[in-house]
Amino acid sequence: MKNTILLVLLLFTVCNYAQSEVKKIYSWKDENGVLVFSDSPRPGAKEVKLNTQNLTMPKTDTSILDNPASATPVNFKITISSPENEATVRENTGSVYVTARVSPRFATGFKVQLIVDGTTHGKSSNSTTFALRNVDRGEHTLQAKLIDANNKVVSVSPVSTFYMHRASILN
Numbered sequence: 001m002k003n004t005i006l007l008v009l010l011l012f013t014v015c016n017y018a019q020s021e022v023k024k025i026y027s028w029k030d031e032n033g034v035l036v037f038s039d040s041p042r043p044g045a046k047e048v049k050l051n052t053q054n055l056t057m058p059k060t061d062t063s064i065l066d067n068p069a070s071a072t073p074v075n076f077k078i079t080i081s082s083p084e085n086e087a088t089v090r091e092n093t094g095s096v097y098v099t100a101r102v103s104p105r106f107a108t109g110f111k112v113q114l115i116v117d118g119t120t121h122g123k124s125s126n127s128t129t130f131a132l133r134n135v136d137r138g139e140h141t142l143q144a145k146l147i148d149a150n151n152k153v154v155s156v157s158p159v160s161t162f163y164m165h166r167a168s169i170l171n
Contacts (some may be wrong), residue, residue, distance in 0.1 A: 025050065029107065077103050078112065078146040081162040088163045094135040100128040100144040100157065109149030117141055137166045 026035050026045035031145055037048065082099040089096050098110055111124035116132065117140055124147055140162055146155040 049160045076155045078144050078155045078157045080142050082155050083162040085160045088165050092167050096132040096135050098130040111147045113145040115143040137164050147164045
């Protein structure tokens with residue numbers, strides 16, 4: 001009987017001690033001056049006295065998180081910046097480096113499709129620089145299409161013309 005009473009008293013003491021420890025909250029400011037709350041004490045921390053047993057937070061309106069932001073749609077623009085329109089490219093190997101410019105900024109997931117003389121040149125790329133090889137002498141047209149992540153054409157550049165000047169094989 002004595003052991004049972006002693007065991008009940010010991011259990012009551014341990015439960016009471018554990019319950020009192022859980023209710024303690026400490027606060028301090030970290031090295032950046034941010035106020036920190038914790039249930040673990042540390043040097044310089046002050047115990048926060050709570051005046052209620054229920055620690056409930058007031059309900060916060062989170063409806064703003066449910067609606068996607070109605071951002072103003074961005075009007076992208078793509079242009080051929082190199083070679084310049086009506087420029088003559090003098091290159092006997094027939095190599096031409098084409099550069100497109102996207103504004104306001106090239107977005108993630110976007111791709112550029114180059115069109116040379118009315119036909120697509122290779123696959124669309126996430127780069128705005130293209131290398132054309134063995135381009136024949138004469139007049140050529142360039143155009144670039146900006147394609148978004150959903151494969152929708154966002155912008156098409158104006159047609160740009162350049163002239164390839166290569167040494168004649170007859171000379």
